[in-house]
Amino acid sequence: MSATKRHLMQWGTGRPATAGSREPRHGAATVVLEDPGHLAAVLASGLAGPESVVFVPGHPGTEADTGPDSGPAVIGYEGSFSEPGGEGSIGSDFYLQVQSYGVSAYMSVVGPTLLRVADDNDFEAFLDDADRARHDGVFADFLTHPVMQLADLPALGAGPAGDGPLLRLHIAADGSLSTSPAGRRLGTLGDSPDVLAENWQRLNEGVAQACSVALGLVLPEDGRSAALAARPWLGRYLAAVEGLRDLRARGLDRLRVSGFGGRMVPALEAVPGADLGGDVPLLLWNEDASFLYGADASSGSGRRLFQLERKAAQAAEALLVLGSRPAAAEFADEEHLAAVDRFFTGVGLPLAGAAPVPAGR
Template identity: 30%
Template sequence: MHVIRTTASRHSHRTAAAFQQYVTGRRTDVAGAVFFLEASDHLDAVCRIAARGDVVVAPSPADPRGGATGAGGVPVVGYSGSWREPGDEIRLDGRHTFALQDYVALPFLSITGRVVVRQRTAKGIAAFLGDADTARYFGVLVSPLLSSAVMLDSGASFGRPRSADDALARVHVTADGEYRDGADGLLLGRVGDARSEIEKTGAADGGRGRGFARIVDRELLEAELDRRPWFESYLAAIGVLRRGSLPARSIDLLASEPGRV
């Protein structure tokens, strides 16, 4: 019984880590890439190009629990539900439930469960940058952003890649068969492309704004971020505040001193 419980716990941890890596674009303890499929039609094709250490997240009416695998022994995390529009909800492995929301609506949300907040439009990006300015200069925060139940989609795309390994941390596979860096991110290829081609595209076109390439002009976003050299420190401070390590009033101090967090 203890062995079964330990195995289930490890699988649950892997599922949570894989989903976090897919959402944020930041490397977790998943060794490879996380492929998130909107439709199960592409499961076999994705499993064929998956490498050792990858995890595939795919729709499954059966919502499998435990160590499900695809072709070639690739770990497959099944999910039920939908994951496209604000208000959608998915359940991973029958254990982990997340709701999807729009960043513009975040200040008005009552957080009652785990939520992923996606920018979705240029308006969402502008709102996020504007909220950062307000926090930086006036110390006023969007309080739901500080909840440990909230994950910010594509947060890594506001900063520069930390290593070459981040070039292919996640791949969002659309129902139409596109490979993208996140739902609204850089086009990496299409189903049928070789793994090497996807990796080459990912390595050649990294950097800021990558996760928002479909919804915003990346050069304009780069310029906006250049105007805010404290922005990565702001994001780090948000993480610290979510862990309860500092009082919320410290956000202006942390944001004004890059490198402190």
């Protein structure tokens, strides 16, 4: 994926494009304008710095290479990256469709698509799909398609880590600023990056479930927070969706995910799991193969995939679910537990040590 597309995806999803990505020293990493007339004010106020990428409708664009001495890259686009039902394009070789979540199950996949939660109905559809995956192990097919991306992940259970006005900004036609087209107002054109960062922090302080900003214009906060609190595993679900999507792109399909509708080791299904956090590695399997998939800041993409033979996979699952080798010894032999634990700890993906998380509904 080109740097331009990575910036656009991190702006849409609210997640840094690669693990360990650092924020720019000045301004937001990615800025999307709805009105080209706002570009001069954006540059003058410091909202876009030398390392920023700014998407401007109808602009001829500048060089896409950014750096401390080059000034921000300005990328022209046509259409809209914000409105569900619309489409944005960059030149003649990149198109991004924008769909509301609720209609996506009934639409054909024709290319890169950003799925937005645009109202209560979309949010309910998202929760229904998450509940079905959690209890039955069935993930919505459209959501795990390699060209799909779910927008505003921090507000849907992924948590606010990495997000904020130093990662992404949307500047509406009226000059209001937020991290997302559906986000609560953080300021007005002319406000400094420091003001926006302070407002983002203030709006997220004390809320039951972060992030309260990214979907604040389209979802009542009480309902959103209550739904996330009832499902403390949503971050894990979003990680599983990402993992399934990534593996489908590699030609690996029809995979089950441990903790969603069952376990590879059936006896573990009755055990309260320690593997409910979104940053805990995933165990996936089908009749033919087993895989461990996890985030690792030391790798270039932030994601690593390992294929395991079945006994090693069962040992890995026991470590993930129980959180320690002594507890896992009831479900897997010590030799495999020790070997698997030692290997994955050595490569930066420890499987043991997670604290149990309430299962929720």
